[in-house]
Amino acid sequence: MxxxxxxxxxxxxxxxxxxxxxxxxxxxxxxxxxxxxxxxxxxxxxxxxxxxxxxxxxxxxxxxxxxxxxxxxxxxxxxxxxxxxxxxxxxxxxPAPSLKELVEDCGTLGPDALHWVAAGMAEALASLHSAGLVHRDIKPSNVLLPVEGPRVIDFGISQAHDLTRTQSALGTVAYASPEQARGEPTTEASDVFSLGATLYYLAVGRPPYLDIEEISALELLMRAATGETDVSGLPSVLDALVLPCLDLNPRARPTPAELIAHCAGHLGDGPAARSDGSVLDARWTAAIERHRAExxxxxxxxxxxxxxxxxxxxxxxxxxxxxxxxxxxxxxxxxxxxxxxTAASGRSRRVRLTVSGLAAAGMLAGTLLVLSPWDGSGDGGGTGAAGAPDRPVRFLEVEREQPGACPGSGTSEAATFATSQPGVPSGRGFTSDDRQQCVIASTAPGMTVTRFRQVSAFEDTEDGGPGGWSVRVAFESKDAKAFTALTAKVTGRVAPTDSLAIVQGEDRLLAKVTVIGRITGGEAVIATRLGRNEAHFLANVLGAPS
The missing domain is CATH 3.30.200.20 (Phosphorylase Kinase; domain 1)
Known part of the structure; x- marks a missing residue:
């Protein structure tokens, strides 16, 4: 074999x-x-x-x-x-569905059932923490629910306390604690915040952030880092359970043991007496049993x-x-x-699983700045292949940015901004195709790519992902090492110098991405939240076949 x-x-x-x-x-x-x-x-x-x-x-x-x-x-x-x-x-x-699947298929949970699930998850955290571990990725898709009680899974980014790193914003942002989103050390209290965000999702049907379907990944990261949550719609009977978990101050959050005691007080006989799932809504129970039978x-x-x-x-x-x-x-x-x-479901599953892996490698959040008129006719599926860009692509460190086209780019917009914006050194200003952004690169050499190992456009359907279409590139081995070194270099800097400008030619800005951690593995998502045609266009520019 x-x-x-x-x-x-x-x-x-x-x-x-x-x-x-x-x-x-x-x-x-x-x-x-x-x-x-x-x-x-x-x-x-x-x-x-x-x-x-x-x-x-x-x-x-x-x-x-x-x-x-x-x-x-x-x-x-x-x-x-x-x-x-x-x-x-x-x-x-x-053989059980995840909490995410159950909410999507069956709707939200009532107070008794939610306290029962919360008690089981809190006990799982107590087991983890007693072993000296922090899970760091508690979210609805990482909790399975058989009728016997929840099971916390996927320890892919769990770390022992002595291994916890700073400047790494791992986990899914929509459920990450503020300190985790800021790249600070994560503790048991960070898992409790993620538990609270998951419980809010079970009760309301969305993560605890406003307009999460419309905002960019970077905007979501900024809200998570500052604790700008929106907890409207939470039934008042759940306030005492959920809201303390979402406290901005990690020390003010309850411990798993305190959560278990609170849930036992609410349920009367205690969570252990409800181990047959009898508190669950009939729709949830039926879905769980159907899943098990399948x-x-x-x-x-x-x-x-x-x-x-x-x-x-x-x-x-x-x-x-x-x-x-x-x-x-x-x-x-x-x-x-x-x-x-199956042949079809396997392809779908792979698309759903790809984005979460960025967390394990170091997260890279991106905002697309190339907004040319799009007329691609994509077929609705992802595209991907190795290929050479029509012109070499450079990845440059960002020194600063300003609105509008860069002065000297030969447009009336540029002339307008030239009188009100700082000067742009020759050869270092790059303008987005929609003329709304000027990025000034630093004098550092960056890196130049003449060929990618793979370029793909894919629809982002992963839990907690930014949605829409995204573009991913995979580097040849020699470029992968240079890219890892470059992302390590800018990680931890003050915005916007913690970003990379992806450029072509003398002044064209394809995308600007904010780097939140050293990227290994030779791959990166460089643009998110695109329309299908936008994603296909950018992928084609970078070398994917039309």
Whole structure:
């Protein structure tokens, strides 16, 4: 069996002691499979399919973190080998929908049910924190809900206290604590804020920010960093549970133990006495049971298929013919669990999983500044291919910015602003195609790209993502190293010098992106919240075929 590139493990093949039954979810950095042990235990098997040192260290840390957690409200680790040629981890398989799926399909939760879910999530946090861990990515899609109670999953960006870094705004911004959004050290209290934001979502149907569908990713990040929440619509009976969790002061937030006690007081008999899900709305219970039945049927089908073909190959520590190669797909974090992928659903799942992986690599929030008249006729699907831009593309450090076209760019708008704006040194001013933004680059050399390994336009449907269409680029290996160094250089600076200008020619600004953390892996989303044609246009400019 050959491991590497974008190849998957086929049903019937073995990883460690587990026989793979079907693929559950896929991202650029890893895949998750439904698998079974020789004794018949069903697990969710996560494999790492990139082959760079940073990803291997991150995966090993995830395994170590997950192995330290013991609690009824988390998905436990069954077995793992992070040192294998293809690292893997087997976790308890929980055939249940996420809180995000349930809200989208069934509507919001009532007060009793919400207190019951809150108690289970708080107990999961207590288990994590007692193990010396901070989850750092609590959100509705990372909490599964079987009728027995919630399960917190995905420790991909969890860190031990002594490993917590500054200047890293990881996690999904819509549920991140203010200190996390600012890149400050995260603590147990940061998880409590994210718990509160998740509970607000369950009660109201949206994250605790106003107009989240319309604002840009950068605007959302700024609101999160300043704690500019909007908690209108929260039923008053939930104020005492939710609002203290969202306190701007981490020290003022309740502990998980205090939340458990509060929920027990509300529920009377206590959360443990409601372990059959009886407090849930009938719509939620029906959806959970339907999900379980569908997963059970899928498991039976997968077992029949594997029983027909039998095991075809094995990977131990691993028995691979070749080392795993880095994929051309975007870096992402695979979520546990998901539906067995058909040819169509697998493609959809990959699109949904890609954006969250930016958090694991260091977040890059972008605002598009190229707004030419668009007349592309995209077919509604993502586009992506390797190619050379029509002209070399430069990534330059930003010194300052000002509204309107840059002085000297030969337009009447530029002439108007020339008298009221500071002068722009020759060769350092770049104007957006809509003439609304002038960015002045610093004298630092930056980097020049003559060819990308891949350019893709994709529709962003990930939970907490900015929405609309986005454009991603993947660099050739030599440029990837330069890009990592460049993003590390600007990280932590005062705005707008914490940004990169993406330019062509002498004065054309394609995009300006704010860098919030060192980007590794050789990929970056450089524009978000576009229309379909806008995204296709920009991708074509950067080298994707028309």
């Amino acid at each position: 050959r491991w590497g590139g974008a190849e998957t493990v086929r049903p019937g093949q073995r990883v460690g002691r587990f026989t793979v039954l079907a693929e559950l979810a896929s991202g650029g950095m890893g895949r998750v499979y439904l698998a079974r042990s020789p004794a018949g235990r069903t697990v969710a098997l996560k494999t790492l399919i990139t082959n760079n040192a940073d990803d291997r260290r991150r995966f090993a840390r995830e395994v170590a973190c997950a192995q330290r957690v013991r609690g009824v409200y988390t998905a436990s680790v069954v077995d793992a080998d992070p040192t294998a040629q293809v690292p893997w981890m087997a976790q308890e398989y929980v 997963r059970t049927d899928a498991l039976r089908d997968a077992l029949r298929q594997v029983g027909t073909t039998g095991p075809t190959a094995r990977s131990g520590r691993t028995e691979a013919d070749e080392p795993t190669q880095a994929m051309a797909e975007p870096a992402g974090t695979a979520h546990l669990p998901g539906p067995p992928a």
